[in-house]
Amino acid sequence: MSDDLYDPPDRPLEPTNVQPLDGMEASDAIRDEVRMDPSGGSVGAVTSGGLWRTVGREVVRKKSAIIGMALLSVLLLLAVFAPIIAPYPPDQVLFDEGVSPRDPPCIHLFGCPEDQPQHILGIDGNGRDYFARIVYGSRVSLLAAFAAVLFAVVWGTLIGLVSGFFGGWTDNVLMRIMDVLLSFPSLLLAIAVVTVLGPGLINSILAIAIVTIPQYARIVRSSVLSIREQEYVSADQALGVSRWRLLIHRIFPNTLTPLIVIATLGIATAVLEIASLSFLGLGVQPPTPEWGSMLAAERNQVFTAPHLVFFAGLMIMWNVLGFNLLGDGLRDAIDPRLGR
């Protein structure tokens, strides 16, 4: 055997009995897993396709993620198909129909007499169909939460990237500003911002966004700090890749994983904060339907018209739970892969 000349590497003498998964030989992946994992390969084979496909596959296996997605799909449907689902426009006052404020629910299926107009969740304090307001409220909640988080993520990422990559004084200054923002309780700070800017949905979205930027900046910055030390970044440097391309093309995509998880969970928090601001009267202004403000409007009627309080609260909870479960599922799906 030692007489042999150098043999071309990796060309097996004949095909092995291994059935390739998705066009790739799973043996290598198992071997890698086994090497990294002292249990000797308990993790299954990683299959081909980019990292996202693998993560996607993992996510749909997680019960929490599936439940989360189910909850959110319902909300999404409500939001998208609101005009069709809601029997009345959300701000239409219905006194001329003969209803009174805070009428209890009237569902014909459950015995409400036919001559009374059907209002599944009753009438709110201003004579509007409560169910319609709940349905339309989903639009505001989802959009507002998304917008706030999106704004925060974009700015937070920019700050984190620049801070982590360039270091030095830039890093110092930016991070101290972030520290200042972080030292306030977020809700109080949001209230302060809204007080300065004036109440309203847009302003409250802005306020919450500003308050959450530091969180994302920190996450991205720490990702950048660790990715910067990776050998594949050094390899690019050795190839002469410019610093900007390095940052945007090589480093940034690798910061996305933790970011996505935190952002998803962050939407849940944003929903709560929007609701809270609206509850305090600083967010959404009447007559826009929004669950938090709807809660506020009827908070004194807890015992006399509980349906007006309960369902708004339930929807907020539904929303938050959905995003939390999805975020958890995402995190679990990403984690084992993150080990690389």
Place this chain on the structure above:
Amino acid sequence: MTVQASDDPILEISGLETYFFTRDGVVRAVDGVDLTVGKGEILGLVGESGCGKSVTSMSVLRLIQNPGEIVGGSIRFRGESLLDLSEKEMRAIRGDRISMIFQQPVGSLNPVFTAGSQIAEVYEIHEHMTSKESKARADEMLEKVGIPDAERRAKAYPHELSGGMAQRVMIAMALAADPELLIADEPTTALDVTIQAQIIDLMREIRDDLGTSIIIITHDLGVVAEIADRVAVMYAGEIVEEADTKTLFADPKHPYTKGLIGSIPVAGLRREWLDVIPGRVPNLIDLPTGCRFAPRCRAREEAGLTICTEQRPELRTVEGEHTVRCFLYQEEAR
């Protein structure tokens, strides 16, 4: 004073099967392994990543966790079946009668406790000593494993220790309760070569002075040649060859063993090209029928054997204590 290996084996592993039940299939990490370790003997368990050597040692200490499970075979320690013991009984054995040291010494020590206290803990748990007594014994142990200025070092935290020092602390912990068997899983892989030499010497001393049997698991054939009395070579979950060290290196039989020995560059032995074993380790979920090494085996091709891909060879004796799992050495193959 060298302790002679007596006839009474300390550890007898027979037909061990440890499988991992993953979503993608069953990983047959250890698939029918027989091993014996005599008293005062150093057994080298050699193989590359994924061959199952670490899983074998973890199985002995019953440290295999979900989704892994020991599904078959027996492990007898001093005649007692380890697989039948309760978890509580196993805990009494771990650290006391069978100890283990790991590859990454600094990472395997608890970062929030001092080195000395971690060794002392062994005495407190297994020998029920008071904290004062155990501290004194811990300092003694540190000296025994060659750490100078032991009393001061005992107060150091793992991150303050160098790799070699940390490995000695691990060895001290492992030996504290005077175990009969020490399992060393890649103990020198993460260490510099000069430190490695110290640790290998230390292990040999331990066997010589205390009579501890040692299983040393490694991929480094050089280490095994230095210290082991007998060597077992593992591939894809099976033992493919076993012999005493001199014989294994002088006359390796299995093509994998030969390939492995041939692929190591040896200082002072100049060769144009190193031997290469073509191909890759098989997928442990979807193993080929027949001999697991067959797809990569040049000798099979040269000998024109077809049985290798059809049947799985058994471990047979070639001469004396030398066993091989290969059809090249079995008459019925021709």
Place this chain on the structure above:
Amino acid sequence: MTEPLVRITGLVKTYPVKGGAFQKVLGTVRAVDGVDLKIYQGEALGLVGESGCGKSTFGRAILRLEEPDAGSVVFDGEDVLQLSRKQLKQYRRDAQVVFQDPFGSLDPRTSVGDSIAEGPRVQGLSRKERGQRVGEVLELVGLEPYHANRYAHEFSGGQRQRIGIARALAVNPRFLVLDEPVSALDVSIQSQILNLLKQLQRELDLTLLFIAHDLSVVEHLCDRIAVMYLGRIVEIASRDDIFASPTHPYTEALLSAIPVPDPTVHRQRILLEGDLPSPLHPPTGCGFNTRCPIAQQGICDVHEPELRPVDDGSHKASCHLRTGDYQDLDRPLLAST
């Protein structure tokens, strides 16, 4: 005497060590402490040492992946340490690197082909040319062009190292720095990669700086070998001379410590006492004196030794007692056996 392709003079790289609540500078680590080295066109030079000796830092410094604090690196007549970032473009093509960790050296988010194409992209190749080049280098390292579409995690450690080598070769370099390229691989894969490197060196007429901690690996590939300890080169010689007549006590200890896969070889082991000294507080005098079996008090712990010729000139070692002014004081290293 031909002019070396790379001439390194007085290279120094230090790191400040910060600590405490306010990140005060506690001290400096002299990772590379004044190194001179000449690397000739077409040769493979091995740089060997244990962890903390500064060999990796040295490799990175000469590529300007870390900025050295002092010294010069003259590549093909030009001191690359003086070049501006823009002027470095040619050097970035001529000098490349292969890293140790097959798992950390490839971007997990991009396809392997894209990783390899990055170098050619910087050098200005068109998209079509890049595609071609990627296919070419993949075949050069024993993989297939269609592997370019796959992702790093789909490959084994050995294959990833090949991809790393392909990436370095894609810009057609003349000089390759290999930082422990096989240390993280299994033994049987190591031999594949070592053979590959040998073959590539010949085919492409590459100059190699092979950084490793394993002398036997280095011996297989390298014509000359330099031994480093605590940021300095303590011995440099041809491959044959290093193994036949190691002169510096550290080299001797290193050689005797390598486990040989042959149980019949009984070597007289030179066991070094203790561990590497902390680079924050290096010993006075010769860096090795705290662990050296032949160190002489009053000499070795006071004066720093220099690299002096052992005999004919190309073999050099830095030891007061072996090549310095105190050779008469040397006692045999191995006492009576």
